[in-house]
Amino acid sequence: MPVARETSPEEILLLGHPDLRKVCAPVGDFKSPEFRAEGRRLIGALEHFRATYGFGRAIAAPQIGILKRLIAMNLGKGPFLITNPELSGESRERFTLWDDCMSFPWLMVRVERHRHVDLDYRDEAGKPQKWSKVEQAVSELLQHEVDHLNGVLAVDRALDRESIIARKIYEERKAFFDSQVDYAIKNRDSSRFPRLS
Numbered sequence: 001m002p003v004a005r006e007t008s009p010e011e012i013l014l015l016g017h018p019d020l021r022k023v024c025a026p027v028g029d030f031k032s033p034e035f036r037a038e039g040r041r042l043i044g045a046l047e048h049f050r051a052t053y054g055f056g057r058a059i060a061a062p063q064i065g066i067l068k069r070l071i072a073m074n075l076g077k078g079p080f081l082i083t084n085p086e087l088s089g090e091s092r093e094r095f096t097l098w099d100d101c102m103s104f105p106w107l108m109v110r111v112e113r114h115r116h117v118d119l120d121y122r123d124e125a126g127k128p129q130k131w132s133k134v135e136q137a138v139s140e141l142l143q144h145e146v147d148h149l150n151g152v153l154a155v156d157r158a159l160d161r162e163s164i165i166a167r168k169i170y171e172e173r174k175a176f177f178d179s180q181v182d183y184a185i186k187n188r189d190s191s192r193f194p195r196l197s
Helices: 033-053 136-149 167-172 174-178
Strands: 058-060 070-074 079-090 094-099 107-114 117-122 128-134 164-166
Touching: 033 058, 033 070, 033 079, 058 136, 070 136, 079 136, 094 136, 107 136, 107 167, 117 136, 128 136, 164 167, 167 174
Parallel strands: none
Antiparallel strands: 058 070, 070 079, 079 117, 094 107, 107 164, 117 128
């Protein structure tokens, strides 16, 4: 009887990998075995990260080398896929925050985002969906992930040269750095992240 082999977790591509700078192609065939396998890989990568580090709400397909317009999310009620997302509306009101990313977990980046967005996308079956006036916490996340699908990283959106800092420094002086932005992500316990010495 063959022994079941445990699949290894997906490698998350790090800052500098060329795939992170590519514009992703739309998902076309929602019934294809390839799409199903890619969706499982992406959800698996997100869930492994969450289990390992205790946080993580979303990951975009290019972060594991899949150059498709596909995002896996888990907002606390289990993972799901968003395919071919397009931001169809953005509030005029904007806010600043310290953003982080699984592809450069040792950095924090001060960026500006729209407070609310509207998102048009397709679900796992290819059915069109609309997410209107998305709340702030998810709005910033969706903007971050859609950027990934367009080859744009948070470091590209840094407000100025003082807006990219080491996560270690951020954590040591969190109150000071959070006073520099309009919004701080809650429940971001990154104490289990591997540290760079």
